[in-house]
Amino acid sequence: MALATEIRKKIKSFPEGKTFGYDDLHIAKNDYITAAKALERLKNQGAIKKLSKGVFYKPEKTVFGELKPDYSELLRPYLFENGKRVAYETGTSLYNRLGLTTQMAFRTKIASRKKRININRENLKADAVKSYAEVTDSNYEILGLLDAFKDIKTIPDCSIAQAIKRLSSIVNELNTKQTEVFIKYALMYPPRVRALAGAVLENLGKTPKGIEQLKESLNPLTTINLGVKKEELPNQSNWYIK
Template sequence: MNDSDDEMRQREQDRASGKLTDDTTKRSRVRNGESGDGRIEGRVPFGRVWDLQLEGKIRQRIQEAPLLSIIKLTDQPEYKDARIALEEVFDWLIRDGTLSQYRHNWFYRPKVGILGPRSPSQGEILRALMFAAGQRVAYITGPALYNQLGLTTQMPSVVTLATMQPIEKERLYLGGLRIKLIPARFDFHEEDIPALEILDALTALAKDPSLGSLDAYSILENPLNHIRKLVDKQPAGLKDRLVILAETYSAETRNAFAEMQLSK
């Protein structure tokens, strides 16, 4: 065997081991959809390359999320600096069946039940509206809150959310839920929500003792006393927070708060 044969054999061994990548090998990798730097071409417009590292990060997050949980595009850490690449990854994950799209910028891990594909629950939809990037941004208020607090037995047809997020559409219909979005009074912390719920209920009672109910029997006989008992069961810090936050409400609400404290 001559020297050229030995060189060719060594070249093939080096190529197989990854030590050598000639132009022919590079062209082969591109034909198979992989660029020289390990990014996939063909999934994006001509002139752009596929970011395998970003795809890997997103796939890992999705695998860690429960089935049917909502994953928002805007919650991803890369959204601000790499929005276009992120949108391309999510679009690809829809095409390969890893994700399903629920609405604009909302996705979820699909699950098939006995009766076919399932959708996120109403509770999951509300959670997606009340949290952004892991932070609480909204809370339930209005008739649904009064029902939760035990002030009324009437089931509301609309769930009202007070939100710190920009409101693009005031009324939504998602997963059989009618949802109304209203601006929060101010930017709050999650620990403020129990106090805000109490003050919202007192505000409603000050305006309308029937809480808008058409059925008098669905309203407690002494709602202020009921609220006072709810407050008494809470940590002492809640009362202090109530006093502070009450100053941001109307005089009628503050009067109802004072009356509640005296109720028996």
């Protein structure tokens, strides 16, 4: 089957509004020139639209005209490299989706261990931050949750009490394996995150494997100042929090 025919067939299977690049089409690097010509023809025919260099999308057609991909799809190409996730969205836009704030972010943040990803394209604007661990498809959601623990004092329009209540609710929904992964990566974060993560788990009545490591990683002579009241986290003193 000719490469152009293969490309057209693959694109036809994509849903409208999906962004894609050469990796999504599984094109070998030595076929890029031929593929570029095929994609250019499809663009000229109106079957696809170009979003940025090497990134395209299938326009969603409605009675009101063609729609661009939604925000998450516009962001997706920047989060993957060679088909593997290397970054994730964090900051206020993530905390909004987690139910921690009603504020919307004018600029989002993209966390990655390996590269700095800054975006300034029309409505898509993002600043790079460094993640605390290598980012994968299996851990990025936990890393985003731990970022919320880290930023608990600065989440817009969210008090410490509200944040603890919401974060506790999210942690309570984690299964055993997810909880162990949560602890594994919490150990890579600053002491305030380790302390708060341990306190929340303990307060929920959870005693997962590894929770003792969180406790042992803390310096008992160092107080974690979060401005947490006793009624908000009854076991705070067990984790050197005040």
